[in-house]
Amino acid sequence: MKRLRMIVPVVVLVMVAAACAGDDDTTEPAGSGTGTGATDFQPDTGNVNLLSAAEPEEAGAYQEIFDELINADASYHAEVESAGNFEEQFQIRAEGGTLDVAAVPQPGAIPGLVDAGSLVSLEDLGFDIDALSAMLGESFVELGEYNGAHYGIPTNINLKSMVWYPKAAFDDAGYTVPETWDDLIALSDQIVADGGTPWCVGFQSEGSTGWPATDWMEDIMLRTAGGDVYDQWYKHEIPFNDESVLNAINTFGDVMFADGYVLGGAEATPDVPFGDAPLPMFQDPPGCWLHRQASFINAFFPTDTVAGEDYDWFPLPPIDQEGTLYAGELTVVGTAGNRAEVVDFLNQFIDQEVQCAMGGVQASSRISPNVEVGPECYANAILADASVILTESLSSGTGRFDASDLMPAEVGSGSFWSGMVDYMKSGPDSAQTVLDDIEASWPAA
Amino acid sequence: MSDPAAGPTMEAPALRPPSMPHAIGIWVLRIAAALAIPIVGFLLLTFTFQFLRDEDANRLLVVGVAIVVGVVGVFALYWAMNRVVDLLPERFREGVRPWVFVGPALVILSVFLLYPVINTVMISLQDAHGLEFVGLDNYGFVFTDESMLRAIRNTAGWVIIVPLFGVGIGLAFATLADRLHRGEGVAKSMIFLPMAISFVGASVTWRLIYSYRPSGFGTNIGLLNGVMQGLGQEPVSWLSLQPWNNLFLMVIMIWIQTGFAMVVLSAAIKSIPDEIVEAARIDGASEWQVFRRILVPSIWPTIVVVTTYMVINSLKIFDIVFVMGNAESDGTEVIAERMIRWFFLLNNDGRGAAIAVVLFIAIIPVMVWNIRRFREEEAIR
Numbered sequence: 060m061k062r063l064r065m066i067v068p069v070v071v072l073v074m075v076a077a078a079c080a081g082d083d084d085t086t087e088p089a090g091s092g093t094g095t096g097a098t099d100f101q102p103d104t105g106n107v108n109l110l111s112a113a114e115p116e117e118a119g120a121y122q123e124i125f126d127e128l129i130n131a132d133a134s135y136h137a138e139v140e141s142a143g144n145f146e147e148q149f150q151i152r153a154e155g156g157t158l159d160v161a162a163v164p165q166p167g168a169i170p171g172l173v174d175a176g177s178l179v180s181l182e183d184l185g186f187d188i189d190a191l192s193a194m195l196g197e198s199f200v201e202l203g204e205y206n207g208a209h210y211g212i213p214t215n216i217n218l219k220s221m222v223w224y225p226k227a228a229f230d231d232a233g234y235t236v237p238e239t240w241d242d243l244i245a246l247s248d249q250i251v252a253d254g255g256t257p258w259c260v261g262f263q264s265e266g267s268t269g270w271p272a273t274d275w276m277e278d279i280m281l282r283t284a285g286g287d288v289y290d291q292w293y294k295h296e297i298p299f300n301d302e303s304v305l306n307a308i309n310t311f312g313d314v315m316f317a318d319g320y321v322l323g324g325a326e327a328t329p330d331v332p333f334g335d336a337p338l339p340m341f342q343d344p345p346g347c348w349l350h351r352q353a354s355f356i357n358a359f360f361p362t363d364t365v366a367g368e369d370y371d372w373f374p375l376p377p378i379d380q381e382g383t384l385y386a387g388e389l390t391v392v393g394t395a396g397n398r399a400e401v402v403d404f405l406n407q408f409i410d411q412e413v414q415c416a417m418g419g420v421q422a423s424s425r426i427s428p429n430v431e432v433g434p435e436c437y438a439n440a441i442l443a444d445a446s447v448i449l450t451e452s453l454s455s456g457t458g459r460f461d462a463s464d465l466m467p468a469e470v471g472s473g474s475f476w477s478g479m480v481d482y483m484k485s486g487p488d489s490a491q492t493v494l495d496d497i498e499a500s501w502p503a504a
Numbered sequence: 505m506s507d508p509a510a511g512p513t514m515e516a517p518a519l520r521p522p523s524m525p526h527a528i529g530i531w532v533l534r535i536a537a538a539l540a541i542p543i544v545g546f547l548l549l550t551f552t553f554q555f556l557r558d559e560d561a562n563r564l565l566v567v568g569v570a571i572v573v574g575v576v577g578v579f580a581l582y583w584a585m586n587r588v589v590d591l592l593p594e595r596f597r598e599g600v601r602p603w604v605f606v607g608p609a610l611v612i613l614s615v616f617l618l619y620p621v622i623n624t625v626m627i628s629l630q631d632a633h634g635l636e637f638v639g640l641d642n643y644g645f646v647f648t649d650e651s652m653l654r655a656i657r658n659t660a661g662w663v664i665i666v667p668l669f670g671v672g673i674g675l676a677f678a679t680l681a682d683r684l685h686r687g688e689g690v691a692k693s694m695i696f697l698p699m700a701i702s703f704v705g706a707s708v709t710w711r712l713i714y715s716y717r718p719s720g721f722g723t724n725i726g727l728l729n730g731v732m733q734g735l736g737q738e739p740v741s742w743l744s745l746q747p748w749n750n751l752f753l754m755v756i757m758i759w760i761q762t763g764f765a766m767v768v769l770s771a772a773i774k775s776i777p778d779e780i781v782e783a784a785r786i787d788g789a790s791e792w793q794v795f796r797r798i799l800v801p802s803i804w805p806t807i808v809v810v811t812t813y814m815v816i817n818s819l820k821i822f823d824i825v826f827v828m829g830n831a832e833s834d835g836t837e838v839i840a841e842r843m844i845r846w847f848f849l850l851n852n853d854g855r856g857a858a859i860a861v862v863l864f865i866a867i868i869p870v871m872v873w874n875i876r877r878f879r880e881e882e883a884i885r
Contacts, residue, residue: 331721
């Protein structure tokens with residue numbers, strides 16, 4: 060015991076020293092980040108690292124494109140890093156000041172990192188925001204805006220409002236693609252009357268279970284309340300249990316809880332892995348006829364099925380309003396990327412040539428937000444058709460980004476997901492309670 | 505090693521109480537001695553050997569130099585400091601010398617253990633991004649949020665049930681396997697095997713056992729649902745069957761840890777002298793009495809250690825829950841899982857740190873109890 064007492068002074072002294080050293084570390088990057096001019100760059104290092112949530116297979120294909128189109132002529136080496144745990148890695152590197160460039164699928168993370176001084180604004184890097192908006196769609200570029208400065212360049216977009224169907228059987232049965240929401244409901248009723256089950260729905264995604272249901276909600280919210288209310292919704296300018304949201308969740312419930320509409324019943328949907336959900340469409344006769352999911356889902360279809368023959372898709376029809384739901388990536392620059400070569404890389408990355416080449420990668424279903432990239436760039440007709448719809452919605456302003464990725468993570472990757480699971484399990488009467496619970500979980504400003 | 509410094513230690517230290525300046529002087533010297541090697545080492549490593557960080561350098565050369573510099577350098581540093589102490593006035597010398605050698609360990613302990621603990625407590629009193637102090641708000645969240653309360657309740661369940669069954673089954677196996685005339689090794693290996701699998705790997709395996717597909721989505725491939733259907737029952741979605749899904753997750757950890765308990769307890773049983781057991785049998789003790797009155801008391805210290813290990817492991821459980829689905833919608837949250845979620849996925853440093861502190865405090869009584877027991881045993885010896 061006596062020996063222990065002797066150690067204490069030394070330990071305290073060392074800790075004070077360590078604490079002082081820690082303070083020095085935290086103040087330093089903030090000081091260097093306050094530069095205002097576009098010329099305030101750090102020295103080039105010869106390497107540009109793009110942190111990405113892409114699968115290793117996709118990242119490999121992108122690397123080949125970078126090697127051929129960028130690295131061959133550049134004074135630096137641009138590399139794509141595929142991070143399996145992207146959200147954690149991104150956060151750690153951004154806050155640690157070691158992040159060059161990251162393609163972020165959840166723009167909701169940006170404000171927090173800007174507050175912490177971990178990101179460099181596009182204005183500070185010398186980008187012309189008007190030129191970017193003209194090239195990539197104003198509403199998409201605006202998603203990266205915070206406190207009057209812009210932090211993210213849209214580099215990838217995918218279409219969410221897609222309804223897939225087994226084309227061969229669908230045509231044989233004499234069904235037609237619905238143009239309106241009422242047509243869609245009529246088609247569902249028709250399928251039930253013919254002894255089939257219209258919808259295949261699966262919300263299970265392990266730790267992220269519930270996200271496909273939030274996409275349904277967003278699609279319906281956009282089509283019932285319109286773009287303006289939708290924007291107020293994700294910005295929390297209206298409460299989550301607002302009348303308009305209640306209307307949307309009830310419209311969603313009308314599909315999910317209708318007798319015979321959903322294969323296995325709504326309460327089973329949180330147990331169906333989202334990747335397995337479309338598979339009954341390809342049974343003979345089809346176990347279900349309609350599946351609403353984003354453009355990536357055909358990667359989960361049986362390998363021997365052919366797009367345009369065995370399956371096809373139509374846009375989810377408008378309800379009271381027109382609208383298109385999309386998701387995508389905003390590419391942001393960390394404090395370690397405040398370099399001239401990074402700016403050069405980003406300019407090449409969003410350029411038509413590289414974006415077109417990336418659209419042709421078979422391993423991914425990547426669509427470019429660059430309006431100059433034409434449908435001919437894409438690996439297949441499905442992506443090309445989707446790109447046309449997306450380009451139109453970006454220029455007309457009816458397109459909206461996935462709201463759950465814009466909300467604070469506590470809601471967008473937390474209570475919104477689990478709330479939707481509760482709703483599926485508790486039934487239509489729980490709509491108000493579910494929305495109240497989500498509203499209560501919204502973090503105080 | 506012939507150490508010239510070993511000589512003067514033989515001289516008797518002065519018996520008179522040290523004067524005040526002397527006491528201050530020796531403490532300054534002690535602190536200086538404790539810090540000298542870490543500081544010199546840090547400076548040397550920071551400002552020299554830049555080429556070790558050169559990515560294009562020959563790997564083998566870099567490794568070779570690092571080993572030589574590391575081993576010889578550390579040795580040289582200690583040797584040099586030892587010589588420096590020899591230069592001190594005689595009355596200080598032996599009071600300072602131990603600090604030269606203990607110092608680096610203390611510094612490393614402080615930097616990597618104590619400093620993080622204190623820093624975590626500081627962060628837990630701040631807001632999501634460490635910008636403002638918010639007092640005890642984060643702790644208020646920990647003890648009021650519905651999901652956190654479920655996490656605390658579930659963790660309590662893990663801490664009680666896993667060690668209970670893990671140690672219980674392990675002890676039963678260890679006792680019974682000890683009676684086997686043949687095949688003891690094989691039997692114990694079978695139980696021990698899961699120990700070699702990581703928690704994540706085991707979870708993925710058990711996902712297949714608990715696998716569930718609603719009707720219409722193909723045949724059920726899960727073992728349990730196969731049994732259910734064989735018995736003419738409807739398949740069950742095990743992993744979302746609240747609150748029982750918590751127990752199903754605990755089964756995985758028990759499955760992994762029982763082998764560990766069994767091996768350690770088995771070794772303890774084997775070290776019980778045969779005479780005692782035989783004497784008891786001759787005196788007419790039943791098997792149960794032998795077990796209850798001789799075996800268990802003899803290996804009690806080992807049982808305590810194994811239990812403590814399991815309690816601490818259960819308090820920290822994260823992987824299984826994280827892999828087996830959306831904890832929030834399944835109601836299977838545990839404290840460590842909430843901590844990772846708030847800290848790294850929801851980017852709320854304050855709340856994450858507050859949860860970490862609560863977890864840390866929850867572990868302290870177990871540690872204290874364990875250390876106290878250890879001391880008591882030392883005293884008996």
